[in-house]
Amino acid sequence: MSFDERVLNGMSVLDAIVQSGSFAGAGKALNMSQSGVSRSIARLEKRLGIRLFARTTRSVVITDEGRRLYEQIAPLLAGLEDAAASVVEGRTLVRGSLRVKSHPVFSHLLIGSRFKAFLEAHPELNVELVTRDQLGDLVSEGFDIAIHLGEPQTSSLVARKLWDTRIVTVAAPSYLKRYKRPAIPQELATEGHVLIDYRDPETGRPFQWEFHRGRKVVKVATGGQLIVSDIVTMHNVCLAGYGVAQVMELAVSKLIADGRLIDLFPDWPDERFPLYALYPSRNYLPAKTLTFLEFVSSLVSSGTK
Numbered sequence: 323m324s325f326d327e328r329v330l331n332g333m334s335v336l337d338a339i340v341q342s343g344s345f346a347g348a349g350k351a352l353n354m355s356q357s358g359v360s361r362s363i364a365r366l367e368k369r370l371g372i373r374l375f376a377r378t379t380r381s382v383v384i385t386d387e388g389r390r391l392y393e394q395i396a397p398l399l400a401g402l403e404d405a406a407a408s409v410v411e412g413r414t415l416v417r418g419s420l421r422v423k424s425h426p427v428f429s430h431l432l433i434g435s436r437f438k439a440f441l442e443a444h445p446e447l448n449v450e451l452v453t454r455d456q457l458g459d460l461v462s463e464g465f466d467i468a469i470h471l472g473e474p475q476t477s478s479l480v481a482r483k484l485w486d487t488r489i490v491t492v493a494a495p496s497y498l499k500r501y502k503r504p505a506i507p508q509e510l511a512t513e514g515h516v517l518i519d520y521r522d523p524e525t526g527r528p529f530q531w532e533f534h535r536g537r538k539v540v541k542v543a544t545g546g547q548l549i550v551s552d553i554v555t556m557h558n559v560c561l562a563g564y565g566v567a568q569v570m571e572l573a574v575s576k577l578i579a580d581g582r583l584i585d586l587f588p589d590w591p592d593e594r595f596p597l598y599a600l601y602p603s604r605n606y607l608p609a610k611t612l613t614f615l616e617f618v619s620s621l622v623s624s625g626t627k
Contacts, residue, residue, distance in 0.1 A: 329366065329369060331362060332362050332363065332365055332366030332369070333366065333391075333395045333399065334352070334399060335348060335352065335354075335359055335362040335363060335366070336363065336366065336374060336388070336391065336392060336395070337392065337395065337396055337399050338351045338352050338359075339359070339363070339375075339382075339384075340384065340392050340396070340461070340462065340464060341464050343464070344382065345359045345360060345363075345382060363375065370391075372385075372387040372388075372391075373385050373387065373388070374387065374388035374391065375388055384462060389461055389462060390478070392461060393461050393478055393602050393603065394603065396461070396602055396603070397601075397602055397603040397607060397608065398603075400608040400611075401607070401608060415446065415609060416444045416446065416447050416609050416610050416613045417444070417446035417447055417610065418446075418447065418448070418608075418610055419448045419449075419450065420447060420448070420449050420450070420466050420467070420610045420611065420614060421450045421452070421464055421465045421466050421467075422449060422450065422451050422452065422465065422466065422467055422468070422469065422614065423452050423454055423457070423458070423460065423463075423465045423467075423468040423469070423470075424451055424452070424453050424454075424468070424469045425453075425454075425455055425469055425470055425471040426453050426454075426455055426552065426553050426554070427471055427553045427570060427572070427573050428469045428471065428597070429451065429453040430553055430554055430573065436617075436621060440614075440617050444610075444613065447610055447613075449614075452465070455523040455551070456523045456524065457470050457474060457475075457600070460479060460600060460601075460602065461479075461602055466601065466608070466610070466611050466614075467599060467600065467601045467611050467614060467615065468599070468600045468601070469597070469598075469599055469618060470597070470598045470599075470600055471570070471595060471596070471597055471598075472524075472595065472596065472598075473596060473598075474598055474600060478602075479600045479601065479602060480600065480601050480602070480603060481598050481599075481600050482598060482599045482600070482601075482615070483596055483597070483598055484597045484598060484599055484618060484619055484622050485572070485596070485597040485622040485623070486594040486595070486596050486597075487570045487571050487572035487573075487594065487595050487596075487597060488570075488571040488591060488592075488593065488594060488595075489532075489568055489569070489570060489571070489593040489594065489595055490568070490569060490570075490571045490574065490578070490585050490587075491507070491510075491531075491533070491566060491567070491568050491585070491586045491587050491590075492560060492566070492567055492568075492569060492574060492577075492578065492583040492584060492585055492586065493560065493563075493565070493566045493567075493583065493584055493586060494560060494561050494562065494563040494582065494583060494584070495563075495581070495582075495584060496562075496563030497516075497560075497563040497564070497565065497566070498584060499563075500563070501513075501514075501515055501516070503584075503586065504586060504587075506587075507531075507533040507540045507542055507587060507590065508540065508542065510531075510542050510566060511542050511543055515565070515566055516546060516547070516564060516565035516566065517531070517542075517544040517545075517546040517565055517566050517567075518546060518548050518550065518556055518559060518560060518564070518565045518566065518567045519544050519545075519546050519548065519549040519550070520549070520550055520551070520553075520556055520567070520568070521549055521550065521551040523551070528544060528549055529568070531543075531544055531568055532593055533587060533590040533593065534590060534591075534592035534593040534594075535589065535590045535591070535592055536592060540590075546565065548564070548565070553569075553573065556569065557569070557573070557574070557577075560583065561577070561582060561583065566586065570595055572597070572622070597622060599615055599618060599619075601615075
């Protein structure tokens, strides 16, 4: 297949449709009529020999083939835009709109002085930070990058591992005034402790409590009175002295250092939870995405402080 201006224009129109969510939105973004957008996509479909969108009278839905094509061309088009801007202005620009999907744990850590400094350092960059605990479909939802806790499912996305954080079991000093501090993990179940469950968004069930030391793994049944699905709620309930929680050290290191939470089992240090950055392609990563990725990497490598 020859690559000409009409193919490039069609791919730009495809990108605009996915970004805006509709043919009408793409026309507005590109200053084209809706019929012009439809003709451009029809020409591209004919040239490629594939169907990019399933159309009905009420909706337009991208096909699997269309999504795969978009995953390949989106970073290339963004790279072309950045390259052109760099040539014209003689420098790499960090500007435009950056849509970030972030796990609630990381968003909780991100909102602070370091993020303020990042935004102030890039005044031409507009960041939309969407907090969700499920990854979803990054491409069809128009996100540039996702910060995800836990092992991601296999997909066409590039998954870059940023960090492994330790899982710690913590309680507030006020809780330990009412309940004897457990000497071993099994005492959490046998001595009547109050355990706060956290719901796994992928399965809908509470996470299994585990303790790892080398090759040894101990599992403790919870079945507590309270199940939460929000990290801030879990932290606040634990800090109030209600019960024991299993949390990521990345999220509570300062609270432990300040003595507001106590690490109950520092001699069980080997359960880890990964932090990933996911994005559509490793080729021609736009400057805005690359800069944010570098910021996140520096954030976690310095303990988020």
